[in-house]
Amino acid sequence: MDLEAQIQLLIDNAPHDGITPQLVAAIAPAIKAIAHQLHYPQYYILQSLESEWVLTTLSNRANPGLEKHVVYAFPTLNDATLASSAGTDSQVIATAIPVTHILFQLIALEPVDSIVFFESPGLTTNAVEVRRTDLQNRIQQLQQNHSPKQVPPNIA
16 A cells, blocks of 8 residues: 555545544654655554564663653564564564554654664665654744644644
């Protein structure tokens, strides 16, 4: 599914509250700009049986008090199951999610600092980190470049 179709699916599945579909359409350029930098139209995210994304806490080696919470996005199902306990833990499953949907979720996932997209099957050395703050900054730039009616001020 191409990025335009993914964005349209996000809009179509948004609550029909008179605001959310327009909101998704307004921030779509920021989401697509980042998605274009990634190699795959979908990635596999590890989830609990309750559909909660599996978070990994990373510590800074030089300063162990510095931590960040990331979600790993794998290019293939095999990578997702090999890189985690998903293959052996019956409480964790790998789910294919369109890249734009992952980025859209990142905006609202407060405990998540970044999504780490692995870009080469079989390798964990080639990865792109997308920080939630970077995505929010892109959305804020959209706000500044367009009329306030297009992008509400409280989105990011």
